[in-house]
Each structure stands twice: as structure tokens, then as C-alpha cells.
Amino acid sequence: MKNYKKIILAAGLVGSLSLAGCKKNNFEDPFNSFAPETAFTTPDRIEKASVGMYDQLQNANFYGGWAIIFPDIRGIDALANPYFGQMPMFTTLQATDGTVASAFRGAYRTIYEANLFLKYFTPNADKVSAEKANQYIGEAKFIRSLVYMSLVNLWAQPYSFTADASHPGVPLVLEAADDPFATSNQIPRSSVAEVYKQLETDLLDAASKLPTRQGNEFNYVARATKGAAQALLARLYLYKGDWAKAAEYADLVISSGAYELNASPVTAFRSPYTTAESIFSVAHNGGDNPNTNNALGQHYGATRRGDITVSEEYIALLEEDDLRLTDLIEFTSSAYYTTKYAGGTTDWVPVLRYAEILLIKAEALARQASGVDATAISLLNEIRERSNATALNPATKEELIDAILTERRIELAFEGQGIIDFLRTGRAIPAHSIVAEQPWGSNYVVLPFPKYEIDKNPNLVQNPGY
């Protein structure tokens, strides 16, 4: 009797043991992710994968805000507290700086998303309509170009630094790597001219492929459009000093009729962020990590972290009744703050605004004209009068150009033009706050490549001085 019991028990246990051994029901596929191929199997999924590129454009360390903030705090109108480390400084910024590394890494992370999309999408392009296929390719190229535009202007001397722009730019990565550790990834810096050429090619392709408008008002501004690609081209030509092309592409945007200035300079910076003044912005909402430290509103907002204040130099540019002073600047706790980013963590990142296009056209015309260009003056005053600033009537070409550059500082302040406008126009960075003057051409006006990258890529040449 006793033995039977023993045998039954043992048989039961051994039986279940062998069951447990055979069936691997404890190995499960992920619930939170899937294989990349899965993302490109249907038109609907491809659409979602294209949206993923914009999610990466929200990258907290680049186009989610930093790509806009860095040119400004390295310029003279925005002053940053030590949160940004040595970023606003010049001679004490090192190649080991963590902020520099994060931004550089964030930029290429976004580029990878666009490249990877192109790589997976190309063999699946026939799954969607030709129109959609064009749109996706245009979007990928626009996003990639936008990031490169910031990269080349932060990490390399301006186009005009050498006569043929043959000085080093940034590494051009245009394909997603299969093997992250292959030596083929050790890409050297292309020259600034090569980078601009690539961006021009990509943006022209994007402009030809992208729709003028797609979907709803959200998509008009938050996703790439033909107008956005043309506007970025106008900026590219301006930075390059190709005034004729800058004017031409500014005109294409203007003549599209899709965009106009809002009655108030404030409107473009307030919800729903989709007025006809905004050509392209990186959208954000309350679903995007509500307490992120890297949002524009966190850094600029007086009631938030308030890391960035507005300099006395900037205030001095503005007339007393200028709406950009009365409605877009607040004075509190003995410092000035911009109110362009009032939404805390939900502000859209303004990338291309119609006001910039008007000023690009004005500058391009002013520079091309032999004398004082009347259209340029009227464009300048269109911007000024919208904000209750008195109309100007510059007497000479030089005065007009100066006035336009000053107007850019006023109008486009805190939108990522800061130091770039000084550098592309051959001007020194004036001494300001606790920062000493940096002459034009100084080694320190461009960011160092992260030491991390220099150490691993023997083909990457560091900027001099770091």
C-alpha cells in the first residue's frame, strides 16, 4: 500500500517534470515592441513609421529645443544660467562637455531615424500610392536636411569662412548602417560646400515631392510641406550668401499664398500654433513627457526653470511700444524673460516662420541692389509695423542691411538664429554678460566635436583649439 502511494506520487511528479521540460511556454515574444520588418507591411503601418521620424525630431537633445537654444545662448540676446554648463562660453568649453555630446548624439539619432525609414521604405514603396511615396521620401529628406542645417552651422565655420567653402563641415551620414561597428561608419567631415550641396539636392527633391498641403491644419505646420522645403532652401541660400536664390525661394513661399503674417506677433507662439504665419514647427503637446527638463518653455519660461534670461542688449534694440517688448518680454525678479514659450512643456518649436521669409527676401534684395532697395524697405517695415514699431527709411544700402539684420535679431530672437547671424555675416560676437568678445573666425565660435567621437573615428578631424 505504502509503495503504491510512493509510486503514484513519483509518477505524477516525474510526469509533470517532463512536461515542464518539453514545453517552453515561459518564453514569450515582446508585448512592447516588434521586428522592424513588421512596421512596413501595410500602408497604415508605413504611415505610422513615417510619423516616427517626427517623434525623433522631438528629440529632447536636439530639435525638441536645444537646436534652437544653443545658437541663441551663444549669441548675445539670450543669457543662460549654469544649467547649460559652458555652452554659452567660448574658451572654457571643452570637447568632453556633456551638453555638446548629448546634442551631437541627438542630432545624428534623428538623422538615423530618417535614414532607416528610407532604407526600410524603399523596398516597400509599392505598397503605397505614388503620391504617398513621394510625400514620405520628401519628409525624410526634409527632416534630415533640417538637422544637418543646424549641425553644420553649430559645428563648422560659416559658408563664407573660405572662399569656396572648402573648410571642414560635418560628417554626412546618408544611409542607416547595417553594422554599427563597421569601419565604413568612420565617416570624415565633408566640406561645408559639400554639406550645403547635399542639403540643396535633398531639399530640392523634397520640395518637388512634398504636397503643398496635406490633411488638416495640424499637418500644415507639424509635418513637412512643399512650402517648408522651399523656406528652408531660402534660408540655406541666405546662409550661403547666394542672394538671388534666397530671394527666389523666399518668393516661391510668398507667392504660394499659403502663408501670411498674423495680426499680432504673439499669435504664432500660442496654441493652436497652426496659424498661417507658421511654415514648419515641431509640434508638442501634453502627451510629450510633461515634466521634461528640456522643453523650450521650461528653460525660457519665467514661471518654469527660467534658465535663460534676455540680455539688456536685446531690450535696448526695442522701441518702447514695440509689441515684441510689451507683449513678448516680461520683467520679473530683476531680469527679462521672453514669453514666446509660455506653454511650459507644450510649446511647439518654431522652425520656419513667414516673418523670417519676408526678412530673407528683404536682405537678399537689399544685398543685390546697387542702391537702397525699396521692396526690401517695405518688407522690413511690414514686419516692424505689425508690432507697432516705427517704420524705418534707411538712407544707404549698408544702413538698410544693418536695419534688416537688427530686425532679424528683434523678430527672430530665441528662435535659433542668434550666433549664426553674426557668423554668416562676418561679424565678431560682441562681449556680453560675462563673456569676452570673440572675433570672427575665432576657433571657439564653433562647437567641438565630442571627444567620444574623435577617439573612435580616426577620420574625424577636431575643430582647431579643442
Next chain:
Amino acid sequence: MRKMLCMLLCMVVLAGQLLAQTRTIKGRVTDASGNPVANASVVVKGTTVGTTTDEDGNYTITVPDNARAIVISGIGFTAAEQRIGTNTTINVSLANSKEADLQEVVVVGYGTKTVRENTGSISKIKGSDVAALPLPSFDQAMAGKTAGVQVNATGGLLGDRVDIRVRGINSISSSSQPLIVIDGVPQIALSNMNDFNSGQGTRFNPLALLNPNDIESFEVLKDAGASVIYGSRAANGVILITTKKGKKGTVKVNVDSKVSFSKAANMPDLLNGDDFIAINNEKAANRWGAGTVVARESDVDGDGVNDRTDWLDVLFRTGFQQDHGVSFSGGADKLSVFGSVRYIDMEGIAYGNRLRSGQARINMDVTPNKWFKAGTQISYNRTLNNGVMSDRYLSGTVTSGFQAFPTVSPYNPNHPTGYNLAETSPIGTLGWGNNSRAYNGTALFPFNYYNPLAGINTGRNDNTAQDLRLNAYGEITFLKGLKFTSKIGVQYMDNWEDQYTSPYIAGLGTPFNGLVQENTQYWNQWVWQNYLSYDRSFGAHKISATAGQESQYNKWKYRYIGASNFADPFFTTIIDGAYTNVDPSSDELYNLTGGDITTNGMESYFGRLGYSFDSKYFIEGSIRRDAFSGFGRNNEWGTFPSVSAGWEVTKENFMQNVRHLNYLKIRGSYGVVGNSRGIGPYASRSLYSGASYTILNGFGVAQAGNAALQWESSKKFNIGFEASLFKGDRINLVFDYFRTNIDNLILDAPALYTVGIPGSTVTTNIGRMTNAGIEITLNANVIRTRDFSWTASANFSKIKNEVKELVAANNNQHITSGVSVAAVGKPLGTFFIPRWAGVDAETGNPTWYAADGSLKMFDPNTQSWSDGKGNEVSALGGADYVYSDKSGLPTWYGGFDNTFRYKHFDLGLSFFFSGGNYLYNGTRANLLSNSFSNNLEEIKNRWTTPGQKTDIPRLYMLDNTANSASTRWLEKGDFLRLRSLSFGYNLPQSVYNRIGFDNIRVFAQVFNVFTITKYSGSDPEVNTNAGSNIAVGVDTRNVPQPRTLTFGVNLAF
């Protein structure tokens, strides 16, 4: 046994016959740790007159007047002789005999062995050695207790995470924490249960959920011979924890109660108000000209006098702690039970930090008949931890708390909260009184100061953790020696983090008009083991074999919810209708919910075969095969073999004449074990996941995978000996040499940033590393007399770590974490920073050495770099970084315990030491800031006059170039600490017997008594970057460790 009893009976009869001229002696026989020894024989020397002790170790003997001495002996003990003299009470403490020690059982994976048979390197620690310390988790108490085990606390906050390292750091990117196995069941691999701020906020160690009083013993499996049975999880060592069981034939109740008072052992020495004003105005004057004033007197609290605040006094305190436990154990023939309940309530040294925990356990074993045995171990714990923000938050007790102005009060009666909180931008930060926030538009503060006191008193940073462990096993003995065991272990843990920030507090409060964030994580695990074991002797041959199978499944679920924009500060938690979730400035609705879920599984087969001859030669082979769902498809199964052998040399005939050497066993092992801890559940795959763009759903790449991903493999070689020397085994010595060659290191291999993959890393098996060292353990019964004994135990470990290979595709470039690197040819944690050249005596400017050894001087006035002779040079840059040949990794450590017993008193001293490493004193770098902040007293040594020799440059507001990473902040990390000093008194038997107790003990203890070190920071036992294998030895605003005074009582009845 039967024979023995018969003999004793005879003796008693004989004793009764000798009536003339006698007297009576009473006494108690105990073992080395004070437990009663029953059935010990007490015999008058040279006679057959004798008796035996009862259950409680008590005896009464009638001896002839001429008797000189009594001899006390017991099974498993070395016989002791005591002179009678005129005593009528003779208490005796017996030492374990070597034979008994060798028969002692050690727990190994899936079974037990005797010490004699063991061929692996195993350290055993008794639960009682760690239970008395005033620490929330037992792991911290293991520091210095055993060779080869290094324990590092993150700081002085309650329940903060702890790093345990067995024989060094055995990984670079993966976890280096050992596998914890409780009662045979591998525990969920987790070092920190909290998730806020990516787990760097308030941290919580899951091992704080185990009652140290329930622990019978720990076995630390260190070499491959011992640990290989845990295969792919054994490379970091294995800690086996065995909980207590009821003992047959006894019923016992133990009450342990203690109260403690703790206070920070050491604090930074900060400037007082007057010095603060002078120093900060000097910073400003040096920058903007004499007479520039930024620091001024303020009277924020309105009491009519200038505010003076010692923030350390406000934010740190004497914490009161109480810990009460009751346990019972008992056993009859077929049933034995152990149960316990415990309640602890600990106040930390940091204001607001408090931990309350309730714990219960029942262990039960039934043996209904000879061939069947079954049992359960059930434990439950629920803990509420009131955390405080510390090193990783601007509002932290050690962040704002260290640097806030001593000239503003924490209080402001005019503020609705009563605290000093700014009412202009940045609203809700610490009000700055009359001080300047900015000078000519330039911000002066290093960051927005918070009022930590207000934050703590108006908000919450709590977590509530639960842990339920259920084990059940059954054991069938089929034939003699052949046994089948099936065991199921279920572990369920959850942790609910609850954070609330009041609308009056900046950061997470004011901008959201009040914010509640709750995270809940759930961990579920089941493990099922089935194994056969066979133990049988055939004459001089003994065979023991184990073979079995194990399945495991883990599931982790994560949910977060939140609420913002509350109707009123009255509402501080999620209440329907009391909040809107709307951003007060943009009317955007916040989505404050989210979550994640992952699972992983493991399938294993294991076997062990041991053979011994004549209890003299031992050999054993073990193997385990593991399949883990996290491994790549191409490498799902791993095989881990080991072989070990032992030789009891003293059993050989030729050793019989060797004097003073009673026991010598030589043993060695070699094997391959793996490390899979830290491999993400899907780390091998390339993955797309959800990537929404505001209102649009999207997919984005989540991970670049590696289908070949596998375990790290550690080839471990170990050779050592165990010896006991001199009469009465006065000295016991254990020595081990080990060498671990790790290859296939799981590296989060850094790819070029320009490649652009998520995280810039791919989890890859690349690289090699070695750890080699020695371990010595020495136990000595220095003095043993009737009334006085002194036992000493010392252990010492020396270890050398060297990284051999990294990512070849990256030119073997080092891997950086903060100021530290993993670099080929150097130990982990080598500091890679520029070399500080001191302060130029003429100008007070900071200088460094460039890579070529030339000088680089920075002049903050002109923001320019020169060689110190007026020639311009390039800025200090990446090229000037050099390997410092100093590492944060200790190369030697150990402990030294002494126990003195005199009659009823005992005194214990436990030392702990560590060194050979350097510490990066980031706290000092922060607290010598040139921003407008409070500083260390040390800043008063700043350069002021030409020719002055000092290490602190001329003050210059906002210029912190001299505070950037350099060897300026490296200091030697050697220290010796008297970790605990305890004094106990066992009440005389006559007293406790009268009131019905078996034992009463009272004790007092000081924990963290003193530390001898040259390190200038608060504590050399510092580890800000818990969990990092590279950035070790970095001190960044650690909460200081407490010094604790404890009073306790143990009652047994």
C-alpha cells in the same frame, strides 16, 4: 548513542553511592555563541562521578570534597577542564570540536554538504552576525564580515541601494550584483525598486524587505566549483540565504527589541553667515570691481534680526528608530515550525526620511513518514518609505541644502505656507531676501535654490513596497540515498511610488499648480525545480549525485498615473473632480498616464557528481545548461561546467607526526560560469515600438539588436586551503587564490554617435577582463578561560582588476562614464582627467598640465589661456586628458572582529577597512563653486595676495573653470572604520529563571564609531554612482552615513 546514555546512567548510579563528604556545584554549559548545550557530560576529574546537562544546559553535580576539577564534554565539542576551587557555580563555554565543525552542514545549490566534503570556495556567515546591526537591509551588514565580499552603501538614506561585489567587479556594462537565492529559490534580480528620475531619485533596495532575524545563515559561493550549479547567473557569485527552521523537541519564543538614535557621523564644514557674505562679495568684487555687493543681510522671517540659518541643522537631525520582533519555533516528531513577526520604524538622519515596515514569516516542515517530507516557507513584508530628495535633485537635502544661503531663513510668516518661498520668478524657489539674483542681467546662482524644508513638509516622496514569497517543496526518498525533490517558489513584489509637489513649490509644483505622480511596478516570478539526488557510501567510497531541471518565468509590469492643476492645495492626492490636468499657462491637457510590460523565461538542466574516497580525497564535477529568452536566437543555450577537488592532507599517515597542524585540506576548482543579469528581456532583437508625435500615432526604432547576444563567460580558477592549528584548534585559517578571466563581456558597446542608433550602444559580447587576488580568513580563539574568552576573526582580500580588451572596431577606445573609464590594460574605474598643476602664486590663476607636460593657465579676467609666461596657448581640451593611473576601485579590503567575554559580559569590536583606491571628491568641487552659493570653510584659504601658496584660486564670480574635472579632486580613499562596538550583559540564570525566562540579554551598541582616513569628504565609504561598474569611487553630494547608538534586549522563554 544508546550506548552512551547507558554509560551515563551508570555514572549517576555510582554517584549516588558515594555519599560521604560532598558538596554541590551548579552551573550552565553553553556553546561559543552562548546557546545552551544539552546532554553534555560533567564528570569529576579522575573519577566516574558525573551528570549530564538538561535542555537549558544546566547541571547540578555533587562532588567529593577532595575533587580538584571537573571535565565537561559534549558531542561536537572539545572537552574542557575547570578547576573547582571554592566555587559553587561553574559556568562553562565549550568550543566546537574540529570534528563537529567538519560535520557542519553548508548549503550548496540544490542540496547540502558537510564542510569536510566541500571542495568549493564558500564563505558562511551566521544570521546572528548581521541581525544586531541597525540597518534596514542585511546586505549592508555583510560589509567586512567575510573575505571576498565587498559591500558598498550609496549613502545614509534609509533603504538606499547597496552594491554587493563578490571577488570584484566582474562586468563592465552589465550588472555586477550577485545572484540572491533564498531557501533554494533564485530571487528576482533587482537592485532598486524605485523608478522616479530614472531610478536615480529616491532609491529603494528590495533586500530591505527581508527580516535579518529570520536568517539562519548566508553562504557566499565564490568560485566556479561552488557556484556553477547556477550557470548563467553565477559569475558575480551567489549568496544563498537559509531562513530559520523549527527544531525538534523544543518550543521557544524569542523577543528582540531595540531602540536606536542616529545622527550624521560627519558633515561638510560650511561657511557661517558672516563669512558667506564676505566670500561672495569678494567673488563679485574681483569680477566687477571693488565695492560690488551681491550678498546682503536679510530678515525674511521678520524677527527683527538678520537671518542666520545652518541648513545642515535644519535638514539633518537625530533620528529615533525602533525595531521589535517576536519569533517562535518548535517541533514535534512530524512537524516543525518557525514563525516570526517584526515591526520597524526608523527615522533617518535626513529630515523627513522615515521607514516603517511590517514583516511576517511562517516556515513549516512536515515529515508524515520516513520517505516523505514536505514544507513551505511563506513570508510577507510591507514597507512604507518616506523618501527625501537627495543628490540627484536640485531641491535635494544635499543639493540646495548644502549650497543655500545661510543668511536667509527657511521661514517667512507672510507666505501662505509659512516658509520662505519666492513670490516672484522663479516662484516657489527659496526666497533670496536682499541678495542679488543677477548682476547686470547675468544670473549669479548656480541653479535655482529650493527650500528643501518647505518641499519636504508640503509634499511627498513615498514608496510602499510589498514582497510576498511562497515556497513549497516535497521530497520523496525512494531507495536508500535516492531522493526526489520538487520545489516551487513564487515571488510577488510591487512598489508604489507616490510623489506630490505642492503648488507653492517650484519645479514640479508651481508650473503645474500642484502635481501628483504615481508609479507602480509589479514583479512576478515563479520558479519550479525538480531534481533527484543520490548519496550513498560503499565502504570507503562515497558517491553523491544531483540531477535536475528548473523553469523560471518573470513578468514586469509598470504603470504610471498622475494629476495636475488641483482645485485647491487642500487636495494632495488623486481625487475625482479635484483636478483638471490642464497646463495652467497653455490650457493644454497633460497626459499623465503610461506603462510598459516585459517578460522573460529561463529553462535549465543541471547535474552534479561527487566522489570521495576514505573521506580524504574528494572530486566533483558539475554542469548546468541554461536557455534564457533574453539571449540571441543564435545563442539561446549556454553550457557551464566545472570541476573541483579536495584533499584532506592531515588524514594521511605521514601527517600524523606533524605537530600543531590538526587539519589541512587543499582544494581547487576550475569552471566556466556566466553572467546574464542586466541583459534586457529583449536585448538581442532589433525592435520598433510606439513613437507617437503628439496627436499622431507612430512607430520608431527602439533598439538596434544583436542576434548573437549571449551570456558573459567567466573562467574561474581557484586554489586554496583550510587549516586548523595548535591545541584546541586555536587558529583556523582559510586561504584562497583566485583568478577570473572574463570574456564575451556584455558591453553596451559604444557606437559612433554619427551611426545614430538608439542609446548609441549595442549590447554586444566583446571584450575581456581579469580579476585576480587572494583571500585570507583567520579565526582565533585567543584566550579561553573559565571566565574570560577572546575570539578574533580577521579577513583580508586583495584583488587586481584589469581590462584586457574592449571594442576592437573602436580602436579599443576606452569607455567613459563621468570622469572614469574602462581602458585596456588598466583597472576599471581609472580616472581619465587633466592634471591639476595648482594655483599660480603670482596671479592666483588656476593651472593645469597639458598632455606634453607644459603648463596651461587660465585667466578668468580675460578668459584666455596662456603658458604662464604670457604666451597664448590653446584651451585645456580633450587632448590634455590623461590616464591618472588611479582608480576608484579598492584593491584591498577586509574586516577584523573581536569578541571578548567576561562572565556575563561580552564586548564586540568590529572593524572594516578598504583601500588602494582614489576618490573623486565631486562634493568638494561643487562646494568650492565660484557661483553665488555657500561654500566649504576651506574656501577661506583662497588666493588673495601675490606670492601666496594655496590650492584655491583667486575668487572670481561665476568662473568655475578651476572646478572642472581634474586631478585636483582626487584623494586617497583608504580607511579603517570601527564599524560597531557592542557591549552586552546576559542576566544571571538565577534572575531569569526566577521570573520564568530561559535567557535575558541586554546590550548597547554604537554603529560607525569612528573612521581613520585622510579623505577630506564626509565619508570615504562612498559610492554616488550605485550600480555603475566604471564610475566607481565618485563622491557627489552623498548623504553622510549615520552614527547610531542602539539599546536592545533579547528575551527567550
